[in-house]
Amino acid sequence: MIEARGLTKRFGSKLAVNQVSFTVLPGQVTGFLGPNGAGKSTTMRMILGLDRPTAGHVTVNGRHYSRLAAPLREVGALLDAKSVHGGRSAHHHLLCLAQSNGIPRKRVDEVLDMVGLQAVARKPTRGFSLGMGQRLGIAAALLGDPAVLMFDEPVNGLDPEGIHWIRGLMRKLAAEGRTVFVSSHLMSEMAITADHLVVIGQGRILADTDMQDFIDRNATSHVLVRSPQMSELGPLMAARGWRVEMVADHSLKVFGARAAEIGDLAADHGMRLHELATVQPSLEEAFMQLTGDVVEYHAGLPEPPPPPTPLGDAPAPPGNGDLP
Ligand SMILES: Nc1ncnc2c1ncn2[C@@H]1O[C@H](COP(=O)(O)OP(=O)(O)OP(=O)(O)O)[C@@H](O)[C@H]1O
Numbered sequence: 001m002i003e004a005r006g007l008t009k010r011f012g013s014k015l016a017v018n019q020v021s022f023t024v025l026p027g028q029v030t031g032f033l034g035p036n037g038a039g040k041s042t043t044m045r046m047i048l049g050l051d052r053p054t055a056g057h058v059t060v061n062g063r064h065y066s067r068l069a070a071p072l073r074e075v076g077a078l079l080d081a082k083s084v085h086g087g088r089s090a091h092h093h094l095l096c097l098a099q100s101n102g103i104p105r106k107r108v109d110e111v112l113d114m115v116g117l118q119a120v121a122r123k124p125t126r127g128f129s130l131g132m133g134q135r136l137g138i139a140a141a142l143l144g145d146p147a148v149l150m151f152d153e154p155v156n157g158l159d160p161e162g163i164h165w166i167r168g169l170m171r172k173l174a175a176e177g178r179t180v181f182v183s184s185h186l187m188s189e190m191a192i193t194a195d196h197l198v199v200i201g202q203g204r205i206l207a208d209t210d211m212q213d214f215i216d217r218n219a220t221s222h223v224l225v226r227s228p229q230m231s232e233l234g235p236l237m238a239a240r241g242w243r244v245e246m247v248a249d250h251s252l253k254v255f256g257a258r259a260a261e262i263g264d265l266a267a268d269h270g271m272r273l274h275e276l277a278t279v280q281p282s283l284e285e286a287f288m289q290l291t292g293d294v295v296e297y298h299a300g301l302p303e304p305p306p307p308p309t310p311l312g313d314a315p316a317p318p319g320n321g322d323l324p
Pocket residue numbers: 011014015016034035036037038039040041042043
């Protein structure tokens with residue numbers, strides 16, 4: 001278990017982490033999300049005793065990292081996969097770590113097997129791809145068979161097979177009862193890997209809740225409707241007080257109504273429907289909704305396209321409203 005209480009880190013005038021409190025429980029994968037510069041890495045570094053908190057504290061299994069008798073056996077971490085001496089082989093790197101932490105030699109081969117690096121284990125790591133470096137970092141994290149695991153952007157540089165593999169590994173580690181704390185910018189990946197989310201923005205906790213609750217609270221589902229009689233059906237739905245938006249392919253997005261209500265309305269007026277589907281919001285939509293105001297670094301992108309036209313103001317569709 002990881003417990004942070006009032007955790008704060010200031011770099012000069014920059015308050016990187018601001019009075020953060022959260023608990024990461026065993027037996028589940030907890031995703032740590034936030035825009036660039038939100039304070040994720042700094043928080044993880046404080047958990048590992050690599051940065052000293054300005055205020056507050058954080059413990060791993062009830063103790064500060066510096067007080068752990070055999071740290072690698074209690075917490076394994078992948079923070080910066082590039083922090084390996086390029087002249088050493090993967091085997092040698094792991095062996096040095098094992099020997100300095102009282103871990104049996106045979107564990108080195110076990111973790112090399114687990115991450116799929118056996119075939120290149122004796123080659124210098126300077127020739128490793130980004131993905132191989134990630135796998136080696138994960139092998140080091142697993143070396144002490146720790147109950148707590150932390151991964152900062154673990155899928156960085158991994159190919160689809162590698163991403164699939166790490167997803168399975170995290171789920172397996174959590175199912176074994178371990179504490180798994182993982183940061184990622186890949187929302188689609190987090191959506192299928194994490195059970196619980198801690199979301200941080202500008203150094204403050206914005207959400208600490210389970211995945212479904214986070215999505216439900218921060219984004220709304222809608223119903224996608226396609227009908228050859230859209231020009232008549234649209235105003236009927238708008239008149240019910242439902243928010244109706246025309247989308248690019250001339251279908252409609254309807255907010256505030258259930259699919260059954262829309263189907264009934266169409267049937268009552270003898271109108272045909274070609275599609276009626278409830279669309280659940282994604283983690284990415286919920287994340288963007290919550291963190292939109294706290295993004296530190298905005299790209300100089302061109303102006304976004306105008307929002308979809310609400311149907312009430314929309315020009316009439318061409319012809320009799322039939323869809324292509
Ligand atoms: N050693 C440091 N000295 C000064 N400022 C720092 C230092 N480390 C981090 N910061 C600043 O603290 C803030 C939080 O940085 P941090 O790396 O923790 O964010 P992050 O959420 O991990 O970002 P990213 O998703 O981009 O990796 C940023 O504004 C960063 O510039």
